[in-house]
Each structure stands twice: as C-alpha cells, then as structure tokens.
Amino acid sequence: MLKVYLSGEIHTDWREQIIEGSKGLDVSFSAPVTDHAASDDCGVAILGEEPNKFWHDHKGAQMNAIRTRKGISDSDVVVVRFGEKYKQWNAAFDAGYAAALGKSLIILHQDEHQHALKEVDAAALAVCKEPQQVADILRYVLTSKLPG
Numbered sequence: 058m059l060k061v062y063l064s065g066e067i068h069t070d071w072r073e074q075i076i077e078g079s080k081g082l083d084v085s086f087s088a089p090v091t092d093h094a095a096s097d098d099c100g101v102a103i104l105g106e107e108p109n110k111f112w113h114d115h116k117g118a119q120m121n122a123i124r125t126r127k128g129i130s131d132s133d134v135v136v137v138r139f140g141e142k143y144k145q146w147n148a149a150f151d152a153g154y155a156a157a158l159g160k161s162l163i164i165l166h167q168d169e170h171q172h173a174l175k176e177v178d179a180a181a182l183a184v185c186k187e188p189q190q191v192a193d194i195l196r197y198v199l200t201s202k203l204p205g
Contacts, residue, residue, distance in 0.1 A: 059199055062132035062155075063088040064125070065148035066140030071165065071188045075136065078192025082199050087128045089121060096121055129155050134198075136191055139166035139174060149177060156180040163191055 061084055063072045076086055090096045100107075100116025107113040129135055135155035137148050155162050164181040165188065166174060178184045185191050193204045 058083045058085050059134060059195065060085050060087070060132045061134045061136060061195065062086075062128045063136050063138070064129070064151040064155075065136075065138035065165070066143070066145060067091040067093060068140060068142065071138050074188035075191050075195075078189050079195050082195060084195055084199070087132065089125055089128070125151060126154070129160065130158065132160060134161045134163060134195070136163045136165060137177075139164070139170050141167060141169070149174075152177045152180065163194060165191060 059082070061075075063075065063086055067089075072086070072088060072091070079086075090099070097114070097117050099120045100118070101113055103120060104116050107116060129151065132155075135151070137152040137155070139145055139148055152162060152164065162181045163183045163185060164174065164178055165185045167186060171178070183190075183194055185194070196202055196204070
C-alpha cells in the first residue's frame with residue numbers, strides 16, 4: 058500500500074479529485090484538518106481560551122503540527138497543493154519538511170506560481186498543474202500503466 062499525505066490549500070476539492078482518480082489503487086490517503094475553523098480553534102478548544110490572538114493561534118498551530126508531522130512522517134508520498142489565492146506559508150513549510158525527511162514530493166500549482174515556488178519545485182520529483190496528473194502518477198508508480 059502506498060501512503061499519500063495531501064497537504065496544502067483547503068478551499069477547493071483537489072483532494073477529492075485525486076482520491077476519485079486513484080480509485081482501484083492500493084493507496085491510503087491522509088491530510089491535515091481541512092475545516093478551517095476547527096483547525097484554527099483546536100488549541101483553545103482543547104487547552105483553554107486565550108485572550109491574546111497570538112497565543113490562540115500558537116496553541117492551534119502546535120496541535121496541528123502534531124497531526125502534520127505524523128502524517129508526513131508516516132507517508133511514502135507527499136502531495137502539496139498551492140492554490141490560486143492566499144499565501145500558503147504552511148504548505149511551503151510542509152513541502153520543506155517532507156523534502157528534509159527524504160519523502161517523494163509532488164507539487165501541484167498553476168503557472169502563475171512558477172517563479173515564487175521555483176525552489177520548492179526543484180525539490181519535488183514531479184510538478185503538476187491538475188489533480189488528475191497526481192492520480193496518474195500514483196497509478197503509474199503502482200501499476201506501471203500510463204493514462205488513457
């Protein structure tokens with residue numbers, strides 16, 4: 058079984074597209090919490106309220122880091138998606154963490170981010186524009202079959 062961690066942008070259905078495109082393959086998927094409010098508020102929900110927004114966010118980031126580190130560490134392949142909106146610093150951090158661990162890294166973004174992500178792309182084994190390309194890579198890795 059190939060274990061794939063799906064990191065990055067949470068505002069579109071790219072994860073579902075990859076999972077759907079990988080049907081029939083021996084793949085297990087994991088991901089960060091994609092419910093934005095739950096991800097932001099998990100620290101204070103578990104450890105108690107914080108009047109200062111910095112410490113509120115810090116608690117949440119620490120709780121999420123436990124999940125992210127475990128997911129990336131346990132994976133064979135890490136897919137990191139950079140969306141069209143927002144500066145996704147956490148996605149870049151996840152890509153760097155995965156690269157430092159020697160994980161097979163697939164980056165997913167559109168052309169407008171090529172320059173900004175050139176170092177991230179250089180660390181990847183594949184750079185894709187579409188979720189289906191990621192599913193096609195997984196199919197090839199597991200079955201040696203090309204799309205079509």
